Amino acid sequence: MLSATLFAIGLVGVIVRRNMITVLMCIELMLNAVNINLIAFSYRLADLQGQVFTIFVITIAAGEAAVGLAIIIQLYRLRSTVNVDEVKTLHG
């Protein structure tokens, strides 16, 4: 239940916020919600797979944050904005 709440908040944040950094933070929030779920089921089912996969998820989150933040820095250098709505170049 808590996981669902955190995930929903993170999802709303991803869609709603305009600042790209905050959008990335909300993605981290969603990954954390998934982690809570994995750990809870690992505890409930007495199986370590959940914890192992949580570690993998944390690793992926770290890599994703690094690459995402690098992209944001590049975008800021290029366009001087971190606003999601203003970056529409791919619209053509």
Next chain:
Amino acid sequence: MDALTSNAPLLVFMIIGTIAVAASFLVVLMRNPVHSALFLLLTFLCVAVLFVIKSAEFVAAVQVLVYAGGIMVLFLFVVMLINYRHLPEERVMSKVWLGGIAVGAAIFLLFVMIVRTGAYHDQVPNPEKKLNTVKETYLAEHPNDPNKLVRRTREKANRNSEAVGMALYRDYLVPFEVISLFLLVAMIGAIVIGKRELSAMEEETAPDYMIERVETEKEVKESMSA
């Protein structure tokens, strides 16, 4: 209320969970990215406490180290680098905020319905009992199992990190190696993405310097190969 006071982990779960949800709300609502980052840190720490409650101490430690130590520093670093104060004043919320909230509410309702109708929901009044039964069923199903991981885990309930290490390096060795390769790729990718535009800017502003730099790189390569 009686159940709450007699059940300390549940009480802690309620308090920490409430703090986590409130902090995550504030992450979304805060105008200043630095405040958002700090509330995100609070959420991560609360989640780490939840992991400890669920007897996943190693993952909790990793959570604190990687998220609170690494990712938060990265976020704060980027927030400082970008210097949002120089950006033009803007609305915090996107144009599609209504749709976003609607989608979020729909997903939330979906999850709540899944949890309500979930098969596991009525099975878990007592987690300890549940653990024992799962262990017993596992032992009954795999009497000669060479992989004694689950048994070992339950016998040494306090040695969480040892058990996780066993699982990680024995049963999940290939995914582990793949994930380390992934980390390497992510690191190289982040460096390349962060560097490339700099050289392009240099190309625009100072082409002579760019040529000079390429030449120095060649010289360095030659000296390294020699």
